[in-house]
Amino acid sequence: MTKGGLDTSPRSVPWYNRVALRFSLSIVAVIIITAITVATLILQDEKNTMERDLRVRSRQLGEIMVRQMIEPMLYEESFSLHTLLQSYLDASDSMLTYGSIYDKDGKLLLTGRQASYVDKIPGMPHILPTGPIFLRDVNEQMGEPKPADFLMPISTPRIGVIGYLRLGISVRPLLDTLKNAHKKVWIASSIIAFLGILISLWFARALIRPVLLLNNAARRLGEEGGLETEIPVSGIGEIRELALTLNRMSRRLNDLIAKLKKAQANLVRTEKLYALGEFSVGLAHEIKNPLTSIKMLMQRVSEEDEPLDDRDLEVVIGELDRIDLTVSRFLQGARVTDLSRSCTDINQLLGDVIAITRRKIDKAAIRLEIDLNGQLAPLELDSAAIKQIFMNGILNAIQAMPQGGTLTISTKLSGPELHCLIADNGHGISPENLKYVFDPFFTTKEDGTGMGLAVAWNIARQHGGRLDIASHLNRGTTLTLALPYDQAAHC
Amino acid sequence: MVSPARTLANFSELETYLAAKLSRPVKLKQRRTYTEINELLAQSRIQMAFTCTGGYISGRRDFGLELLAVPVINGSSSYRSYIVVRKESSAKSLADLRGKVFAYADPLSLSGYIYPTARIKQLGYSRETFFRHDFFTESHDKSIEAVAIGLADGAAVDSLIFDALRQAKAPNAMKLKVIEKSAEFGMPPVVVAPDIDHELRYKLLKVMLNMDKDASGREVLRKLRMDRFILPDPALYRSAFLLNKELE
Numbered sequence: 001m002t003k004g005g006l007d008t009s010p011r012s013v014p015w016y017n018r019v020a021l022r023f024s025l026s027i028v029a030v031i032i033i034t035a036i037t038v039a040t041l042i043l044q045d046e047k048n049t050m051e052r053d054l055r056v057r058s059r060q061l062g063e064i065m066v067r068q069m070i071e072p073m074l075y076e077e078s079f080s081l082h083t084l085l086q087s088y089l090d091a092s093d094s095m096l097t098y099g100s101i102y103d104k105d106g107k108l109l110l111t112g113r114q115a116s117y118v119d120k121i122p123g124m125p126h127i128l129p130t131g132p133i134f135l136r137d138v139n140e141q142m143g144e145p146k147p148a149d150f151l152m153p154i155s156t157p158r159i160g161v162i163g164y165l166r167l168g169i170s171v172r173p174l175l176d177t178l179k180n181a182h183k184k185v186w187i188a189s190s191i192i193a194f195l196g197i198l199i200s201l202w203f204a205r206a207l208i209r210p211v212l213l214l215n216n217a218a219r220r221l222g223e224e225g226g227l228e229t230e231i232p233v234s235g236i237g238e239i240r241e242l243a244l245t246l247n248r249m250s251r252r253l254n255d256l257i258a259k260l261k262k263a264q265a266n267l268v269r270t271e272k273l274y275a276l277g278e279f280s281v282g283l284a285h286e287i288k289n290p291l292t293s294i295k296m297l298m299q300r301v302s303e304e305d306e307p308l309d310d311r312d313l314e315v316v317i318g319e320l321d322r323i324d325l326t327v328s329r330f331l332q333g334a335r336v337t338d339l340s341r342s343c344t345d346i347n348q349l350l351g352d353v354i355a356i357t358r359r360k361i362d363k364a365a366i367r368l369e370i371d372l373n374g375q376l377a378p379l380e381l382d383s384a385a386i387k388q389i390f391m392n393g394i395l396n397a398i399q400a401m402p403q404g405g406t407l408t409i410s411t412k413l414s415g416p417e418l419h420c421l422i423a424d425n426g427h428g429i430s431p432e433n434l435k436y437v438f439d440p441f442f443t444t445k446e447d448g449t450g451m452g453l454a455v456a457w458n459i460a461r462q463h464g465g466r467l468d469i470a471s472h473l474n475r476g477t478t479l480t481l482a483l484p485y486d487q488a489a490h491c
Numbered sequence: 492m493v494s495p496a497r498t499l500a501n502f503s504e505l506e507t508y509l510a511a512k513l514s515r516p517v518k519l520k521q522r523r524t525y526t527e528i529n530e531l532l533a534q535s536r537i538q539m540a541f542t543c544t545g546g547y548i549s550g551r552r553d554f555g556l557e558l559l560a561v562p563v564i565n566g567s568s569s570y571r572s573y574i575v576v577r578k579e580s581s582a583k584s585l586a587d588l589r590g591k592v593f594a595y596a597d598p599l600s601l602s603g604y605i606y607p608t609a610r611i612k613q614l615g616y617s618r619e620t621f622f623r624h625d626f627f628t629e630s631h632d633k634s635i636e637a638v639a640i641g642l643a644d645g646a647a648v649d650s651l652i653f654d655a656l657r658q659a660k661a662p663n664a665m666k667l668k669v670i671e672k673s674a675e676f677g678m679p680p681v682v683v684a685p686d687i688d689h690e691l692r693y694k695l696l697k698v699m700l701n702m703d704k705d706a707s708g709r710e711v712l713r714k715l716r717m718d719r720f721i722l723p724d725p726a727l728y729r730s731a732f733l734l735n736k737e738l739e
Contacts, residue, residue, distance in 0.1 A: 070726075074728070074729045075725075075728075075732055076732070076736070077552075156725070158726035159726045162729075
């Protein structure tokens with residue numbers, strides 16, 4: 001990672017996803033689309049205006065010519081009509097390419113044309129119009145431009161229509177002007193778009209650069225120890241505020257983490273002291289009873305001056321054994337002892353435990369259901385330790401069903417794990433108590449030590465597995481020993 | 492200025508009026524026929540003329556005679572051709588006059604010659620053989636007189652002159668009846684020579700159009716039996732033009 005925050009190229013974001021590229025492309029697209037739209041609208045408007053203008057001029061010219069033609073038409077003075085028409089065609093700024101005069105039935109009387117116009121003059125429509133009409137409008141241009149074809153009745157209020165005047169209106173000047181306008185508008189639009197893009201990109205850069213710097217700095221915050229990094233404060237407005245906020249946030253997070261660490265250390269210490277206290281009370285209690293027996297024996301010897309006989313010694317040795325056993329058990333629960341693994345058939349192991357506890361089960365009027373998976377391969381296990389877990393589980397289940405019930409013992413494979421389940425339908429464990437079942441010295445039994453499940457949990461962990469208890473009050477409890485059932489676990 | 496021999500009209504007041512309005516001498520010339528009037532106009536020996544519709548049509552065609560103004564008579568700027576016979580005649584239409592004697596006015600007169608000739612052609616006869624005998628009287632009032640005194644059995648006359656004579660209870664007109672009426676023709680117009688000075692033409696037009704705006708002008712109009720003058724509508728003379736064309 002770069003230092004100093006000057007490198008604005010983000011490493012983790014692919015180039016096509018970078019905000020700078022997307023932002024720039026969006027700006028360019030918007031400006032180009034806007035320029036094209038505006039240019040098109042202007043040109044369209046220009047075209048419409050010019051076409052309308054040409055139509056109006058055509059009509060006006062037609063009106064004037066028709067007015068001048070009424071008298072010669074009335075008196076059928078062909079030469080006057082010809083002269084008149086030719087004078088309009090020959091005018092230096094004439095927009096006419098041809099002109100024809102028809103009688104009131106649409107029969108051609110005479111026609112005149114510019115020397116440059118060689119095409120055929122179109123025929124008259126079958127239905128003669130009552131008003132001025134464009135037989136070919138000024139905007140109907142396909143390929144080679146053709147003159148607009150304008151037809152106008154020659155009429156007097158007294159008689160009505162006495163003939164028709166047809167004019168070919170040249171659209172060449174219109175097209176030339178439009179072409180010129182096209183060129184100018186497109187050049188102007190291109191220049192405006194180009195300048196617009198440059199200015200916008202410059203603005204975008206000024207806007208995005210602080211964001212990129214901020215992003216880099218913020219990413220460093222997320223890295224190990226990055227909370228101590230100060231983000232360089234650049235940019236303006238909200239971006240500057242964001243940098244300041246991030247800095248403030250990282251400082252506060254830093255402080256908070258330090259406080260949390262301190263609090264956690266305190267808590268661990270407190271827990272340890274508490275556990276030690278509990279441990280001490282449990283141990284003291286376990287040791288106190290045998291000691292009391294021995295003490296009473298010793299007091300009798302002292303008061304009655306009577307030597308210890310063999311039976312007394314047996315009692316003393318028995319009590320001392322109890323103390324020894326208690327201390328060993330505590331030690332076993334408290335520290336990790338080495339496992340002595342051997343190739344073990346888990347089903348057979350369960351069978352052994354069931355055989356041992358059979359009498360107790362029968363005595364408590366408990367129905368036993370066994371559902372073992374017969375396909376299980378032997379595993380590398382400390383059989384004595386595992387046996388202890390099963391024993392513990394079955395005895396707990398029996399105790400949970402003083403009025404009898406059903407004890408279900410089963411093995412099954414679940415993914416990469418082997419599950420050994422010992423389920424009863426006894427009185428169950430309350431949710432509050434369930435939280436503490438694996439804690440050392442936690443027990444609800446009068447004569448319990450609270451070490452059984454704690455030790456079992458340790459054994460399961462040492463085998464790379466785990467011990468779970470699911471229980472519902474008055475519905476029963478299921479103890480599950482989950483052991484790894486993979487290549488490494490097989491023998 | 493010229494006028495055909497239209498006895499009813501009194502042009503001497505107009506002569507005086509025009510001279511006063513134009514501040515220049517005005518001379519009135521009268522000719523027997525419209526052909527003679529057109530000759531004067533073509534040679535620019537006169538500048539303005541009261542002519543007939545047929546005279547205008549041929550003058551326009553021959554030498555570019557131009558309209559100046561059109562009189563409004565009895566609220567109308569158009570007139571018709573009447574075919575008239577004596578009251579006791581049994582003829583009901585022009586066709587009934589076949590083999591009789593007929594009087595035309597002037598060879599250029601639309602109502603007095605062109606219209607009846609065109610009608611005879613329409614009926615499928617030729618002018619030369621339709622009547623037993625026909626002749627030109629050179630004016631409408633003379634045609635009326637010719638029929639009234641029995642010189643002719645029928646005549647074609649200008650409706651304006653016939654109606655005016657009837658209104659004036661002229662004895663000859665009272666002896667006649669109308670058996671056929673043509674379509675409307677443009678009123679015999681006031682025309683000007685084609686090469687008339689533009690300023691004079693404009694002045695003349697102004698005087699003519701404003702004649703009904705002052706008392707002396709109205710007096711002149713009364714004598715001429717006209718209401719006023721208006722700008723001409725060329726379409727008025729289309730029907731006459733077509734009739735003329737038919738004969739040619």
